[in-house]
Amino acid sequence: MTDASGKGGPTETLMVTKFLRARxxxxxxxxxxxxHNNAYQTLDKAFAMEPDAVVQAVSDSVLRGKGGAGFGTGxxxxxxxKDVFPRYLxxxxxxxxxxxxxxxxxxxxxxxQLIEGIxxxxxxxxxxxxxxxxxxxxxxxxxxxxxxxxxxxxxxxxGKNILGSGFDLDLVLHRGAGCYIAGDETGxxxxxxxxxxxxxxxxxxxxxxxxYAAPTIVNxxxxxxxxxxxxxxxxxxxxxxxxxxxxxxxxxxxxGHVERPGNYEVELAKTSFRDLIEGLAGxxxxxxxxxxxIPGGASSPWLMPQxxxxxxxxxxxxxxxxxxxxxxxxxxxxxTTDPLQVAWRLGKFFEHESCGKCTPCREGSGWxxxxxxxxxxGQGRSDDLDLLLSFGNNIVPGLNAxxxxxxxxxLGPSTMSPVVSLNRWFRxxxxxxxxxxxxxRAGLAVTPA
Amino acid sequence: xxxxxxxQRRAQQIIDRYPYPKSAxxxxxxxxxxxxxxxxxxxxxxxxxxLGLTPALVLGTCSFYTMFKREPAGALVVSVCxxxxxxxxxxxxxxxxxxxxxxxxxxxxxxxxxxxxxxxxAPAFQVNYDFHGPADAHGAADVIEQYxxxxxxxxxxxxxxxxxxxx
Ligand SMILES: Cc1cc2nc3c(=O)[nH]c(=O)nc-3n(C[C@H](O)[C@H](O)[C@H](O)COP(=O)(O)O)c2cc1C
Numbered sequence: 001m002t003d004a005s006g007k008g009g010p011t012e013t014l015m016v017t018k019f020l021r022a023r024x025x026x027x028x029x030x031x032x033x034x035x036h037n038n039a040y041q042t043l044d045k046a047f048a049m050e051p052d053a054v055v056q057a058v059s060d061s062v063l064r065g066k067g068g069a070g071f072g073t074g075x076x077x078x079x080x081x082k083d084v085f086p087r088y089l090x091x092x093x094x095x096x097x098x099x100x101x102x103x104x105x106x107x108x109x110x111x112x113q114l115i116e117g118i119x120x121x122x123x124x125x126x127x128x129x130x131x132x133x134x135x136x137x138x139x140x141x142x143x144x145x146x147x148x149x150x151x152x153x154x155x156x157x158x159g160k161n162i163l164g165s166g167f168d169l170d171l172v173l174h175r176g177a178g179c180y181i182a183g184d185e186t187g188x189x190x191x192x193x194x195x196x197x198x199x200x201x202x203x204x205x206x207x208x209x210x211x212y213a214a215p216t217i218v219n220x221x222x223x224x225x226x227x228x229x230x231x232x233x234x235x236x237x238x239x240x241x242x243x244x245x246x247x248x249x250x251x252x253x254x255x256g257h258v259e260r261p262g263n264y265e266v267e268l269a270k271t272s273f274r275d276l277i278e279g280l281a282g283x284x285x286x287x288x289x290x291x292x293x294i295p296g297g298a299s300s301p302w303l304m305p306q307x308x309x310x311x312x313x314x315x316x317x318x319x320x321x322x323x324x325x326x327x328x329x330x331x332x333x334x335x336t337t338d339p340l341q342v343a344w345r346l347g348k349f350f351e352h353e354s355c356g357k358c359t360p361c362r363e364g365s366g367w368x369x370x371x372x373x374x375x376x377x378g379q380g381r382s383d384d385l386d387l388l389l390s391f392g393n394n395i396v397p398g399l400n401a402x403x404x405x406x407x408x409x410x411l412g413p414s415t416m417s418p419v420v421s422l423n424r425w426f427r428x429x430x431x432x433x434x435x436x437x438x439x440x441r442a443g444l445a446v447t448p449a
Numbered sequence: 450x451x452x453x454x455x456x457q458r459r460a461q462q463i464i465d466r467y468p469y470p471k472s473a474x475x476x477x478x479x480x481x482x483x484x485x486x487x488x489x490x491x492x493x494x495x496x497x498x499x500l501g502l503t504p505a506l507v508l509g510t511c512s513f514y515t516m517f518k519r520e521p522a523g524a525l526v527v528s529v530c531x532x533x534x535x536x537x538x539x540x541x542x543x544x545x546x547x548x549x550x551x552x553x554x555x556x557x558x559x560x561x562x563x564x565x566x567x568x569x570x571a572p573a574f575q576v577n578y579d580f581h582g583p584a585d586a587h588g589a590a591d592v593i594e595q596y597x598x599x600x601x602x603x604x605x606x607x608x609x610x611x612x613x614x615x616x
Contacts, residue, residue, distance in 0.1 A: 086468070095566055096563070096564065096566075097564075098532045098533055098534075098563070098564040099532070099533055099534050099564060099566075099568045100564075100566060101566040101567060101568050101569060103566075104566055129468070135566075136479075136514070136516045136578075136607075136608065137516070137528070137562075137565055137566075137575065137578050137608065138566075138578075139577075139578035139579060139604055139608035139609070139610065140579070140580070142608075143610050170466075172466050172467070174472075174475070174476070175475065175476065175479060176475065176514070177475050177478065177479065177514035177515070177516040177517055178514045178515035178516035178517075179513060179514050179515060180563065191475065192472055193469070193471055193472055194471035194472050194473065194474030194475065194500075194502075194510060195471075195474075195506075195509075195510055196509060196510055196513040197513065197514075212468060212469055253568065253569070255534040255568035255569055255571060256533065256534045256537055256568075257537060261534070261568060261569040261570075261571070262569045263569070294533075298533075329568075331533050331534060331568075333537065337537060341536075342533060342536075342537075345531070345532065345533055345536050346533070349532060349563055349564075352563060353563065355513075
């Protein structure tokens with residue numbers, strides 16, 4: 001989107017990050033949130049509605065999950081089986097997708113916005129117990145959210161008969177202990193039950209059978225933080241921003257070789273990658289040019305400079321560019337970057353984080369990392385890329401985005417994203433380099449194994 | 450060592466927050482680790498007993514998560530990120546230098562970790578789960594020394610700031 005002043009620079013559209021930007025000194029305290037941000041003032045409005053009407057408003061807004069999959073939030077809520085209780089709400093604050101750093105900012109700097117969203121969402125789906133699963137490494141976020149929860153209880157926004165509505169809600173902060181796979185919604189539920197964070201086969205989906213085998217809604221921090229704004233200002237106000245099925249705003253975490261890495265909240269579809277990377281993040285660092293970028297977390301296929309003008313529209317990026325906006329992590333790499341090194345580092349990440357439950361992922365992630373390592377370090381062979389694609393086809397049959405799945409969760413197919421990206425954009429360059437490495441090694445008296 | 454009486458009372462408060470006691474495994478492992486500086490086999494047995502589980506199940510859970518140390522570790526855990534944005538900003542170099550610098554130290558355990566979500570401060574690291582960065586090896590060592598001599602107050606080894614556990 002361009003600046004209304006006509007200066008032409010891209011601008012942010014602040015909604016969930018507005019208050020924390022306005023009051024960096026104390027936005028996380030209940031006093032500041034109530035005094036300067038009308039915190040908890042949507043509760044009366046929500047309680048005056050029928051729970052189903054709240055669900056309908058969220059559906060009408062076309063709010064889509066901001067954790068990665070982009071599933072319709074109102075639609076997910078409406079999947080809960082009627083009259084099955086107890087049921088639960090779990091907020092996913094595990095944020096482990098590489099280079100995503102928006103959710104812990106929301107916890108550290110505006111926990112009351114999240115709690116308000118939790119109360120509204122819990123009321124809408126008729127539960128009296130909600131959890132926030134906070135990634136174990138987020139110590140400050142756990143402190144701030146823990147304090148905010150205590151303050152919200154004291155002020156009567158949590159607990160029994162909230163604001164005289166007759167609605168009760170308890171909220172439990174649950175700290176993780178270090179593992180990416182707890183971010184997958186079913187892995188999260190296993191972890192919350194005190195087990196290894198192993199994902200579970202779907203169906204049954206969590207909305208039918210989640211934690212403790214009870215109906216459960218899992219939503220991302222940013223998704224739930226958006227809910228109070230929709231209830232306060234209306235579905236129409238929200239979906240007037242953006243276009244098509246990419247309505248409202250999203251926070252993008254931009255990092256890597258940019259001048260101003262950071263979180264930027266922009267209007268979807270009306271903003272382009274160029275606005276984000278070159279405008280808001282200040283462009284590629286001094287004197288260098290863009291080589292490629294990863295648009296939506298480690299699992300998303302890479303994009304090239306020719307894609308910079310594409311809109312930040314979830315369906316466009318998936319349909320036209322065969323990638324995804326995923327978790328909103330935009331990683332920028334300049335002309336000094338070795339794509340094989342990047343691919344190997346992602347391979348190493350997936351190998352480390354594979355939970356080991358499904359064979360294609362457990363075995364495949366290790367082999368992908370091994371082969372990429374030798375390729376990146378002068379020991380590659382000219383058919384290595386095809387070797388990766390050949391066994392990778394057993395993990396992602398067809399190798400076409402959106403990726404097919406042979407595993408219980410989406411970590412399996414994600415392991416092939418770096419390989420598919422290398423093949424898509426750097427195939428000739430890589431094969432040439434592997435040939436040169438082979439030639440060089442052939443000249444050695446003793447060739448490495 | 451394991452859980453004291455006071456710990457047991459705190460453990461009960463934690464258990465009471467959940468519909469089923471088994472959900473308290475992770476928080477109780479954090480509690481034990483904060484107390485002892487690591488998760489001992491005895492602590493796991495006590496947790497199992499408190500929750501009506503087998504020690505094997507508690508060990509199975511404990512061993513899955515990177516934050517739990519099943520051997521005594523240094524009082525300071527320094528987690529250096531080498532994932533993408535840190536990698537392209539010198540993360541591997543930072544990790545290598547800190548690791549060799551503190552190789553002999555019994556107070557500081559340096560570990561390589563996956564993305565800690567501090568990418569706008571790359572290369573980033575954590576000291577007992579407090580964020581720092583960007584820093585080169587010299588700057589990072591300076592921060593670590595400040596924790597060692599008490600100029601900076603470190604969290605417990607599980608990242609809990611105060612002794613009480615957040616609700
Ligand atoms: C391997 C893996 C890791 C994930 N990590 C996260 C995460 O850290 N945070 C998150 O909100 N969603 C994560 N997701 C997506 C969740 O499964 C789920 O779709 C999301 O939490 C639902 O919330 P939303 O609809 O509000 O986006 C992950 C998925 C997979 C497969």
